[in-house]
Amino acid sequence: MSARYRTELVLPPDRGYVDLHSHYVPAVDDGVKSVDEGLALVRGLGEVGFSMVVATPHIRTAMFENRAAPLRSAHAAFRERAETEADLPVLDLGAEHYFDDVFWRLFEEGGALPYPGGRSALVELPRERLPHGLAQAFFRMRVAGVTPVLAHPERYRPFFDATDDMDPLLDVGVVPLLDIMSLTGKYGKKPQEAAERMLDEGVYYAACSDAHRPADAPVVGEAMALLERRVGREEKEFMLGQGPRDILAGTIQD
Ligand SMILES: [Fe+2]
16 A cells, blocks of 8 residues: 555756646646646746746646546646746646545545655645544555645644644644745735744745746745745755655655
């Protein structure tokens, strides 16, 4: 069971940033609508320092009914087009899985779409409340050899004012991933304040763009400056570079 999702992992040879959350596969979710928009987005993310960008299309019942195989085809077609352009980041694929019963069945049947390498997977939660049995489910993912990476914890109401309710998740090895644009106030004041607090608490292991359109890329660049002001240069570099690499390689340090 623990090797079910393993795939080959190829990391870029340079030390550039690695983006673990973005929506540049055209017309599969609420991200970019066209190939040209997708190319503009990955080019913009390259310009702010990313040498690898992992697309994470939504897999969410009743909203984005995506499945692994069609997403792989759509990403491969996009990447083929991107390879005709010079100096774009390395492109790879995962998914942003919405946590519900459908996700759980997909995961157990081998139909989830973890990150390249198959050692971790991006999971999104409902905004208003934590689902029942969440820590147990995440523990079972760990036992199955896939570390749950928690998308934008700062955007969930249960974590707006305190991080205490995350402790059972952290205890089973969940890895919190900051949406860096939260620091600009893009998602509102509460997520911004929660992100700042969780940075001060040292909760996050890595940061990502969660970019949905080309115009997001320069905002991600501005957010990088805010991150550096908050945590210092060394920690910022870790959260955008070694941190995401550790998540992909399965070498996360406690
Ligand atoms: Fe996302």
